[in-house]
Amino acid sequence: MVRAAGLVKKFGDFTAVEGISFEVRRGETFGMLGPNGAGKTSTLRMMSGLSPVTSGELGIDGIDATANPRSIRDVIGVVSQHDGLDPDISVRDNLTVYGFYFGLDRDTARRRADEVLDFFDLKTRGGDSVDDLSGGMRRRLTIARAFVSRPRLVILDEPTTGLDPGSRNRVWEQLAVLKNSGVTVVMSTHYMEEAAILCDRLVIMDEGRILGAGTPDELIQELAGAEVAQVRPEEGQRDSVQRQLQESGYETAELGAIFTVRGLNGDRADLSKVSGARISYRAANLEDVFLMLTGRDLRDE
Amino acid sequence: MNESLAKRRDTGRIDFRVRGVAGVWLRHYTAFKAGWLIEMTGILLEPIFILAAVAFGIGKLVGDVEIRDNGVEYAVFVAPGIVVGNAMWHSLFECSWGAFRRLQTNRIYDSILAAPVSMRELALGEISWGATRALMTTAAVLAFATITGLVESPWGIGILGIGLLTGFMFGGFGLIAAAIAPSTHMLTLVFTMVGTPLFFFSGTFFPISTLPNWAQPIAWALPLTHPVRIARALATGDLYLGLLWSMLYLIVAAFVFYPIATRLLRRRLLV
Ligand SMILES: Nc1ncnc2c1ncn2[C@@H]1O[C@H](COP(=O)(O)OP(=O)(O)OP(=O)(O)O)[C@@H](O)[C@H]1O
Ligand SMILES: [Mg+2]
Numbered sequence: 001m002v003r004a005a006g007l008v009k010k011f012g013d014f015t016a017v018e019g020i021s022f023e024v025r026r027g028e029t030f031g032m033l034g035p036n037g038a039g040k041t042s043t044l045r046m047m048s049g050l051s052p053v054t055s056g057e058l059g060i061d062g063i064d065a066t067a068n069p070r071s072i073r074d075v076i077g078v079v080s081q082h083d084g085l086d087p088d089i090s091v092r093d094n095l096t097v098y099g100f101y102f103g104l105d106r107d108t109a110r111r112r113a114d115e116v117l118d119f120f121d122l123k124t125r126g127g128d129s130v131d132d133l134s135g136g137m138r139r140r141l142t143i144a145r146a147f148v149s150r151p152r153l154v155i156l157d158e159p160t161t162g163l164d165p166g167s168r169n170r171v172w173e174q175l176a177v178l179k180n181s182g183v184t185v186v187m188s189t190h191y192m193e194e195a196a197i198l199c200d201r202l203v204i205m206d207e208g209r210i211l212g213a214g215t216p217d218e219l220i221q222e223l224a225g226a227e228v229a230q231v232r233p234e235e236g237q238r239d240s241v242q243r244q245l246q247e248s249g250y251e252t253a254e255l256g257a258i259f260t261v262r263g264l265n266g267d268r269a270d271l272s273k274v275s276g277a278r279i280s281y282r283a284a285n286l287e288d289v290f291l292m293l294t295g296r297d298l299r300d301e
Numbered sequence: 302m303n304e305s306l307a308k309r310r311d312t313g314r315i316d317f318r319v320r321g322v323a324g325v326w327l328r329h330y331t332a333f334k335a336g337w338l339i340e341m342t343g344i345l346l347e348p349i350f351i352l353a354a355v356a357f358g359i360g361k362l363v364g365d366v367e368i369r370d371n372g373v374e375y376a377v378f379v380a381p382g383i384v385v386g387n388a389m390w391h392s393l394f395e396c397s398w399g400a401f402r403r404l405q406t407n408r409i410y411d412s413i414l415a416a417p418v419s420m421r422e423l424a425l426g427e428i429s430w431g432a433t434r435a436l437m438t439t440a441a442v443l444a445f446a447t448i449t450g451l452v453e454s455p456w457g458i459g460i461l462g463i464g465l466l467t468g469f470m471f472g473g474f475g476l477i478a479a480a481i482a483p484s485t486h487m488l489t490l491v492f493t494m495v496g497t498p499l500f501f502f503s504g505t506f507f508p509i510s511t512l513p514n515w516a517q518p519i520a521w522a523l524p525l526t527h528p529v530r531i532a533r534a535l536a537t538g539d540l541y542l543g544l545l546w547s548m549l550y551l552i553v554a555a556f557v558f559y560p561i562a563t564r565l566l567r568r569r570l571l572v
Contacts, residue, residue: 011572048415051572070316073417084412088332097328101416103320149416 077146136167325426382505396475435468454538473558
């Protein structure tokens with residue numbers, strides 16, 4: 001469905017995306033996980049035909065995105081990081097008018113608007129102004145809008161950033177239903193939980209590069225092991241603990257006052273000889289993967 | 302690249318869809334309909350107040366004005382100027398202030414461009430709506446002027462077309478301002494530095510010949526001067542060959558700003 005090879009995006013002298021390659025298969029949900037400034041939006045905007053490709057190849061559903069950005073927009077739905085909802089018209093009209101941009105006639109546009117309002121549980125708010133919606137509803141409306149044109153591929157840029165946990169769960173539920181309906185989804189996020197729940201496959205991005213790719217489980221297994229150890233040095237013991245960990249030979253990353261230690265070959269790290277610290281084990285997650293890849297926290301600003 | 306990919310490459314023919322423009326125009330129409338009562342009041346009342354005050358108030362003090370060696374009542378002289386001047390204000394406002402809100406404040410352009418609407422179509426949709434509003438105000442004020450006897454010739458109906466072209470011209474100009482403005486402050490400046498002087502010095506309220514000699518060529522170069530001149534000729538029925546120059550100026554100016562606006566919007570948004 002999507003094929004990128006050596007994709008580069010430059011803004012003047014600054015390179016935001018440094019030659020990334022990936023493939024998205026038809027029907028899957030594909031994630032881009034990365035911190036602020038990783039280049040997620042830059043990549044998604046190129047895929048949406050909204051930002052010229054500096055160099056490299058990019059094909060979307062058989063269309064060359066570098067040469068034909070508009071034809072891409074015929075077949076995709078876009079949910080941008082900023083909602084871009086229209087405050088001058090009602091919730092329902094936001095959807096109808098979006099149909100007009102796709103060249104739908106009045107009746108079809110209205111029918112589709114009602115369908116997606118229904119699906120995204122916004123039916124009772126159709127006549128309201130978008131300014132009166134809660135953050136979660138605005139986001140759902142933005143996602144609903146991307147479906148008015150019945151796209152084959154939907155591109156979502158951080159669909160739940162800034163939402164409270166309740167609203168986030170609703171968005172996840174609805175995305176899960178859509179995913180089962182067969183539409184291909186490409187989404188960015190900096191929540192590892194979101195990536196783990198929704199994505200069939202994902203890439204981990206940082207500073208314009210892809211650092212790892214695979215299913216969430218594969219990535220965790222390969223890069224963080226099944227379990228990681230968390231080592232909390234006691235008062236005044238940090239340096240000694242750090243030395244002991246170095247000598248142990250395990251891969252270690254320090255975050256705040258805690259060391260995260262990765263085991264070998266999927267086994268948990270044996271740290272029975274380490275003294276002066278409290279040690280606990282927990283299941284590894286994508287955050288650990290990121291930490292192991294970069295030595296930094298995913299949520300670092 | 303595989304074969305099907307190569308086949309779908311742009312073949313160099315101009316990629317322009319009327320339905321893209323229509324979509325944008327319909328968005329504006331939808332928003333307009335939602336608040337039409339308030340909008341209409343603005344469109345109708347303000348220019349009518351100005352026309353009534355200037356034509357019937359100030360006009361009584363001024364006496365006749367010479368146009369082409371004919372004396373006409375001041376009210377008859379000023380009415381076409383006010384009609385066309387208002388057409389300018391409406392499309393200028395819509396395409397600068399309104400467009401800037403959509404572009405920057407609410408980021409609606411981002412959403413429109415994420416649909417298959419090209420920048421060229423978006424810009425033309427914006428300008429056509431500005432021109433539509435210009436046409437609405439032209440029709441309203443022209444009707445009022447006709448009823449009050451200030452339009453002396455049936456040619457006056459042609460002022461509708463002049464209002465529309467004026468709308469296209471200042472819509473394009475306004476959109477350029479919106480595309481380069483860093484903030485709304487600069488747009489306010491466009492109204493005071495461009496809108497206001499044009500409204501007053503384009504032969505709208507007094508003949509250009511009353512200006513000092515050095516200022517007259519400047520006044521003749523102003524873009525509002527020409528539609529006002531044509532509108533006045535249509536309202537009085539005094540048509541002459543020199544108007545063709547004004548018509549040429551108007552038609553060229555109506556469409557010269559549009560490609561520039563498109564280009565500037567591309568530079569700002571398609572990065
Ligand atoms: N229009 C632009 N001009 C210059 N630099 C830009 C522009 N857009 C993005 N950048 C830079 O490119 C880099 C990547 O930005 P991008 O928005 O793609 O990151 P992101 O992964 O989406 O981050 P976030 O999680 O904050 O949305 C950043 O350093 C950003 O400052
Ligand atoms: Mg982003």
